Each structure stands twice: as structure tokens, then as C-alpha cells.
Amino acid sequence: MRLAIIGGGFGVDGHLPAFRAVPGVNIVVVADSGSGRIRDRLPTGTAYAGSWQEALSMPVDAVSVAVPPAQQCEIVLASLSRNMHVFCEKPFGLNAEEAETMNAAALSATACVAGVNFQFRFEPGLEALRERIVAGAIGTTCAIDLSWVTSGRANPGSPWSWRNDAAAGGGVIGAFFSHAADLFWWLTGAEPQSVFGQSRILVAERPDAAGTACHVTAEDAVTAQLEMNGGITATCRITNCQPGGDGMRLVVRGSEGVLVYRHAPPFGPADRSLVCLKKEAVAVPISTPPPECRSAETRLWAVHRCAGQFVRRVRGDQAAAFPAFADGLRVQQVIAGLRESIASRRNVMLRPACES
Template structure:
């Protein structure tokens, strides 16, 4: 499978790193959205092209779009017109209308559209899902999920598009989009409503390189309660400006006990666990990432490799039931829109 990548941030740090580990991928070239920043980050022998518009002419089977959300729609629509399969980074455009346009374009072109919800391929989360679906805890009563890091806690951290709501910045798109996808994938139920949502900008201004302060318009923290289809409440809290970097925790509470997933910094395989806390008896370890067998380092890279593997399977006519398609992304985008509305209107919002 011949692959091209658009994006100088996670496109290089994540997607390129994953692709270079995969002999089954014929990696071809990297472009960016016109800034030229990708060229400076590429290892030797990796081809850079001046414009992403050149990539479709390289006879590629797949192009990964890892640009800021505000740029994703125009790029994806252009690629679909050139009849190219696309992997688009979350949150899948800057809003629901963007997502709908991209999903419709993929359907019209009859091409594969995938959203990079690679956490589905984390071994610990797969164990959590299997345990849940096999009835380990019986009927579910409630779910809670937190994802708390401090990567942007320093007020001197430079302003970027991630601090600009109009460009698709904020932790709702960056982090909560993954949580929404995971909740729906694990339980097999879509979010039906948002009971409440609170957002917070913890640092109202951030500096540019020259020290000029720029207003922050995208949220640093969000807290929300989602209601899954069967009436199950899921309380979520996300921040990248927390006092401590705690990581991700997902707890599913059931009639027979609790399933607890944790992944703590620096987010390597050995930092990931799944435990079962029975109503009666001692806690059991269902998954210990130290025994995962995956390469050391950031587990997102190995998960992206698994995602690319499923894309390759689909492009040759095979089955890949966990693959998060553009339809998946559209459903998640509808939930994110309801969360944003609930935060502004301060009321329950149906999805």
C-alpha cells in the first residue's frame, strides 16, 4: 500500500513514525499545508513535496491528513475528487457540517474514509471492551472517564492553533473526541444526549515567539455527562492543564463489580493496566501492558500501526470490523456538537 502524509506535527511524529515501522507499507512522501515546516522534521531519505496537491499524482493508495481541523475539509474533499482513500485525523473537521461534507464525499467517490481513532487499537482498551462485552461485570450502572495531563499547564507555553476555537483547537476536539469514540465502541451504544457540559479557559492569553500575548479562545478543560442509548450515564473530565499529569482512567461500574482501565505517563506499554474489582473478593489484574509484547515507547505509534494494518486489509477487500470510518467520525462529531451546545445553553441537549 503506497502512502502519503500531509502534516508537519503529529503527521511526522505519529503517522510517519508508524509507517516507517511497517514493511507492508510503501511510504512515498510527506507534504504539509504550505508552511514548509515538515521538511525540517523529516529523517534522511524521506521525500518531501512542496504542496499536498502534488501527492495524488504519485499514484498513492492512501493519504493521511494530519492538519489542523479547520484545514481538513477542503483537503479531504479535494482528495476524494481525485479518487484517493483518506485517513483523516480527529476531530474530523472543525464541526459537524465539515464532517458531513467529508462523509458524503467519500460515499459519492466510493472511496475508503477513515478517522484516526487509534485508541481502539490499544491492547488494554481492547481487553476492557472484551471483558465488558463478555459480561464480566453484568449490567452496567455508570461509567466515568478522566484524561488529565499537564502538557499545557505552563502559562508561558506558546500560543498555537490548538488555542484557537475557530481553527478547531481545544480539548473537546483533541481529547474528548477519542473518549466519545471509545465509549460508543466499547459499549456498542451511541450517546443519545448530553445532560450537561462545562468548559473552562484556564489561561486567557498565551505568548507568541516575540512575547506578544494572544487571546485563548479554545477550552483547556471540559467536564460533561453523556447519556448512552440504554440510559447509562458517563461522566467525563478532560484537561491538558491539570496540576499533575495523571493520564487516562476509565471505570465501568456494573452489578458484579467494576472494570478499571488506567494508562499513566509516559504512556508506554508498561504503564497500561486493566483491573477487575469484584463485589466480593480481591482485585484481579486482567491486563498488564508490561506483558503486551509491543515495542517500547509511546503506545500510540503501535496503535497507529494496527490501524494502518486494518486499512490495508480493507483496501484489498478484507474485513476490518473495528475500523473507524467517516461514518464513525460523523457520529462522534454529532456528540461533540451537542456538548458544545450544552456548554453554551447550560441545558440538556439531545444528539
């Protein structure tokens, strides 16, 4: 499979190593916005392009889109119009309207495979958690509580970027809550019915490359509560600006017990745990990445596994399971409700989930 990667940030840091590790994938070209800074980081035989248009003009079968949300829709639509398969970063567009447009285009491009990188479905600890839920280890699921607290942007001196710009799709709602909304559905199979949330900007200004203070317009903290089918309540608290942040803690409460998953910084294989609490606490084993991947964050290993499933489907394996554009649309519909709730300070009923 001949692949173009669009994006000089996570496209190079995440998508490039993920797809390089998939047998039979030829990364033809990697594009950024024209800065050229990624040239020296590309493997031998991979071309550099200074624009996504240049990259799509090359002989490729598939496109991996890893650009800010505000730029995703145009690239995805152009790729599908050329009958190229598309692997797109979350949160899948800038808003629900763009997500709906991209999903409709994918449904029309029947020969194309279209997926979204909700890679946490492929994190081994979360897979083990889901297996226990599906097997009925804690009975009927009643509630899910997610605390996702990191220190990645806690330093006010960390430079301003598009991630601090709401108009570009920055903020923890797109970066983190999009994963949370996907996980709540994937873990339980229950559709979200309503949402209530609040958000804050904890660091109001950040310096640009010249040291000039720039106003932050995108939230860096959010809390949300979702009511889901089957009487399940899902809550989350998310920020990437907490000094000493302790990572991800996901608690699933059932009628017969509790499952607790933790993944702490620096997010390696040894930093994960899964415990089933009934009459006593029982540790649940979590699979370990292969030797060549054990030094990396398991989050990046999960990107590789998600990319591998996408490639399998492109090659005709209908059993390959990966998040589709319809899943990206579902998440954006929840995000739209969350943003409406934050603006109105009230509980918001959600649109019916899209059909896959």
C-alpha cells in the same frame, strides 16, 4: 500502497512512523504548509511537498490527513474526488456539517476506503477492557466515568498554537473529548441520547514565537455527562492544563462488578493497569507491544495498529476493523450537542446517530 502524508506536525510525529512500520507501504511524499522544516526528518526516498495540492498531484493511492480540523474537509474531499483512499485525523472536520459532507463524499466514492484515527480503540489496555465488558465480566453496564487529566499544557509559557484557537478547531473538546465520545460508544455499543457540559479556559494567554501574549479562545478543560441507550450514564472530566496530571482513569460500573483502567504518564507499557473489582480485586493482563515498540508511548503504537487495519482494508481484507467516517460523524454530532449545551447551559437532546 503508495501513500501521501499531509501535515508537518503529528503527520511527521505520528502518522509517518505508524505507516512506515506497516509492511508494503511506500510513503511517496510528506507535505507541510510550505515552511520546509520537516525536510531533514523525512526518510530516504520520500519527497517533500510545500502544499497538500502538490502532494496530491503525485502518483499515490492513499492520503493520510493530519492537519488542524479547519483544514481537513477541503483535503479529504479533494482526495476522494481523485479516487484516493483517506485516513483522517480526528476530530474529523471542524463541525458536524463538515463531517456530514465528508461522510457523504466517502459513501459516493465506493471504490475508496475512508477511516478516522480513533487510535485508542487499538490501545491494548482498552481492548482488554472492552473484551471483559463484552464477555459479561461485570454484568450489565450501568455507568462509565472517565477522568483524563494531563499536564501537557499546564505551563502558561508553552507557546500559542492553533490548538489554542477555537476558529481553527483547537481545544480539548476536539483533541480529547472526541476520543472519549468514540470510546463510550465503542465500549458499550450504546448510542448517546443527550449531553450536558461545561468548559473553561484555564490559561487565558500564551506567548507567540516573538514572545507577544496571544489570547486563548479554545477551551482547555471540559466536563460532560451523556445519557445513552440502555440507561447507561457516561461522564468525563478532561483537561491538559493540570500540574501533576495523573493521566487517564476509566471506570466501568456494571450490575455485578467494576472494571478500572489506568494509564499514567509517561504512558509507556509499564504505566497501564486494568483491574476487575468483584468480591476481590483481580488484575487483568494487558498485552505488550513487540520489542521494537516498547520504548515508545503505547498511544503511538495504537496509531500504528489503526493504520495497519486501514491498509488491510485497502488491500481488500473486509474483516479488517477500523473507525470509519460514519464514526467520525457520530462523534461530531455529539460534539455539536456538547457545544450547544455549553452555550445554553442546558441539557441537549442529540440527533439520531448516522447510519454506517
